[in-house]
Amino acid sequence: MTVQKTSVEQRLSSAVGLEQVSHVYGANETTVTALKNVTWSFTPGSFTAVMGPSGSGKTTLLQCVAGLLEPTDGSVLLGEHRLNGMSEKKLATIRRDLIGFVFQAFNLIPALTAAENITLPLRLAHRATDQAWMNELASRAGIANRLSHRPHELSGGQQQRVAICRALITKPRVLCADEPTGALDKASSKAVLSVLRDAVTELAQTVIMVTHDPVAAAHADQVLFLVDGRIVDVMTAPTPERVAATMTRLAGED
Numbered sequence: 001m002t003v004q005k006t007s008v009e010q011r012l013s014s015a016v017g018l019e020q021v022s023h024v025y026g027a028n029e030t031t032v033t034a035l036k037n038v039t040w041s042f043t044p045g046s047f048t049a050v051m052g053p054s055g056s057g058k059t060t061l062l063q064c065v066a067g068l069l070e071p072t073d074g075s076v077l078l079g080e081h082r083l084n085g086m087s088e089k090k091l092a093t094i095r096r097d098l099i100g101f102v103f104q105a106f107n108l109i110p111a112l113t114a115a116e117n118i119t120l121p122l123r124l125a126h127r128a129t130d131q132a133w134m135n136e137l138a139s140r141a142g143i144a145n146r147l148s149h150r151p152h153e154l155s156g157g158q159q160q161r162v163a164i165c166r167a168l169i170t171k172p173r174v175l176c177a178d179e180p181t182g183a184l185d186k187a188s189s190k191a192v193l194s195v196l197r198d199a200v201t202e203l204a205q206t207v208i209m210v211t212h213d214p215v216a217a218a219h220a221d222q223v224l225f226l227v228d229g230r231i232v233d234v235m236t237a238p239t240p241e242r243v244a245a246t247m248t249r250l251a252g253e254d
């Protein structure tokens with residue numbers, strides 16, 4: 001089954017719209033088609049998990065959404081901005097202002113404190129720090145008493161929460177997270193997922209998270225399932241058991 005949303009209303013009310021997005025890596029006889037005609041609308045203020053077998057195109061999809069990768073075909077719309085064909089300069093500004101990205105490996109700067117890591121995107125953009133916002137984020141993430149620590153003095157879960165604060169400090173419209181709990185134990189994962197959930201529920205963020213973990217996916221409002229570069233199923237109000245059952249079924253069909 002291929003699930004696609006195409007109505008004009010859905011596109012107009014979307015935080016991110018993908019229209020017939022395809023992506024092919026490589027050239028000539030060594031090409032890999034990672035995404036095939038994906039059309040989807042991510043509703044503002046929603047939490048979406050993206051799942052699928054290894055190599056199904058999840059990271060490629062997330063990178064297209066974040067403007068880190070230009071699809072070989074189709075369009076990516078970030079609200080009113082169409083990313084295709086945009087100059088690298090404009091794209092960099094859009095990424096800086098409208099997108100937050102969280103990686104499995106945290107990617108914090110070791111020599112900077114947690115507070116300095118969080119405010120780095122603002123300093124790079126020559127913007128002042130809104131101290132009240134910084135304090136709110138840090139306290140929501142439960143790291144307010146860790147702000148003067150360097151990354152090596154923090155647990156993995158705390159480092160990921162710093163990374164989420166860093167992604168949210170610019171108040172981006174969309175937060176993209178690529179396996180944010182992939183390197184964390186159960187308790188740290190839970191804490192990180194609750195920060196992402198709060199970002200959606202209380203800060204009206206749009207969160208798109210790639211994960212392999214059915215428990216993590218169950219924190220989302222909906223789960224997109226990718227197989228071979230296509231959305232093949234969508235689940236709303238997911239539970240770990242239903243997500244795991246769908247993954248097992250899809251692996252069997254693969």
Ligand SMILES: Nc1ncnc2c1ncn2[C@@H]1O[C@H](COP(=O)(O)OP(=O)(O)OP(=O)(O)O)[C@@H](O)[C@H]1O
Pocket residue numbers: 025026032033034052053054055056057058059060061
């Ligand atoms: N830079 C690249 N050059 C060539 N092929 C690539 C490149 N990046 C990804 N691919 C291929 O594109 C396909 C989709 O990759 P992608 O990383 O998006 O999948 P994924 O679902 O995120 O996988 P995983 O769960 O293993 O991280 C795979 O077949 C992969 O080998």
